[in-house]
Amino acid sequence: MTGLAQFEIVEGDGGSALVLTGPYLVSTIGSIDDDLRGMDGGVATIDLSGVSEIDTVGAWLACTLATEHDAEITGASSRAQRLLDAISGLGGEEKLGAPRLPFWSRVPDAMGEKIFNARSGIIGVISFLGALLISAGSLIRNPRRFRTVALFRQMELVGVSALPIIGLMSFLIGIVIAQQGAVQLAQFGAETLTINLVGRITLRELGVLMTAIMVAGRSGSAFAAEIGTMKLTEEIDAMRTIGISPMEALVIPRILAAVLMMPLLGFYASCMAIIGGAVIGDTMLGIPFWTFLSRIQEVVPTYDLWVGLVKAPVFGLIVALAGCYNGMQVKGNSEEVGKRTTLSVVAAIFAVIVLDAFFAVFFTEIGWA
Known part of the structure; x- marks a missing residue:
């Protein structure tokens, strides 16, 4: 039947020969x-003299059969021979890979490239x-261009929508701090100092710090994506x-929303952590719930609250x-979106922790310790 690829096995003095006839193309x-x-058994030769047309797929099939049966290809036309020469040696079993430099050379090279x-x-x-x-200067000169609706929308997304998760997280952190602190302070008979521990560490450090980390993972990643x-x-x-500035329409409302909502979220997180500590005080330490809360006002200096409120907008x-x-740095393909989103969260958390360390040293130096 013309137009179809066919084959037959012919027995001869030199062994079996696989005779291919017709067009050996990807379509046939x-x-x-x-x-x-x-095919059962092996063949000694593969005869291509009857092949009328051949393309890369046909040549690859002939080479594969020759490799499997350890056979010799004969009768190839000049075109077929060029394709066979190009494809031979490209077996898929060979593992390909770039040479790998030794550890002591590879790591410094990678670090140097990242630093550069x-x-x-x-x-x-x-x-x-x-x-x-x-x-920002342009908006100050032309306040009518400021997008108030966008600002309030972002404030809702950054602040109001985050209240449940931040409240739950802070409440649990307060429980953990109070429980672990009480266990350690009990060795010195100072369980009542758990109130000081919970109040100061949440208002001064953990309340705003954990809120910033949560906002970075929640809102910072959303901004980047x-x-x-x-x-x-x-x-x-x-x-x-069409003449709309992306900085004015997209960036400034998001930055203002984070700066304005972070102090409120930080204070809210501290309050929830204190409530969590009060629950542990009531259930484990015998300190009544309302007594715990009233003692917070006596043992926690006011400047601890201000320390947290000063750091919050900077973290935002x-x-x-x-x-x-x-x-704004995304370009190329969708993979870049995920890469930049991850990078934004990592960079934000790293910067927040470093700045928190600087703030701790600064406030200690000015006497707010």
Whole structure:
């Protein structure tokens, strides 16, 4: 039957020969591929003299059969021979891989490359801050352009929507601090100092710090993903085309929302942590719930509250900047969105912890210890 790839096995003095006839193209060999691969016994030669046409797939099939049966290919035309020469030696069983440098050379090279690449990241952040300040100045001169609706929408997403998870997290942290603190203080007969421990550590440090970490994972990542997706789908380019500044429409409302809501969330988290400590005090230490709360006002200095409230907007600024900056850096493909989202969370949490350490030293130096 003309137009179809066919084969037959011919017995000869030199052994069996597999004779291929007809066109061996990607469109014709599908019907005989299983039969060729399921042949019983071996063949000594593969004869291509009867092949009228052949392409890369046909040549690859002939080479595969020759390798499996340890057979010699004969009767190939000049075109077929060129394809066979190009495909021979490309077996899929061989493991390919780039040479791997030794550990003592690979690690310093990688670290050096990351440090060198950090230069472009620092320049990018400084440029982003400059563009942000210019946009903020432009909005101050033209307040009618400020997007109040967008600001309140972001305040709802950053603040109000986060109340349940932050409240639960802080409540549980307060329970853990009170329980573990009471166990250790009991060795010295000072269980009542659990009130001091819970009040000071939550209002001064953990309340706002854990809130910043939660906001970074929740809202900072959302900022990066939203802006990154808009960048990828060219929505930001379209905004520039019609005369809308992405910094004014997207970045500034998000940054303001984080800065304004972080003090409220931090204070709310501290209150929930204290309530969690009061629950443990009532159930484990014999300290009545309301007595625990009233003692907080006596044993916790007022400046501990101010320390937390001063740090909160700075942490909110860092989290929002990390999210918006990494969102604006997305380019290429959708994988970049996930990469930049992850990077924004990591960078924000790292920066918040480092700044918290600086704040701790600073407030200690000025006597707010």
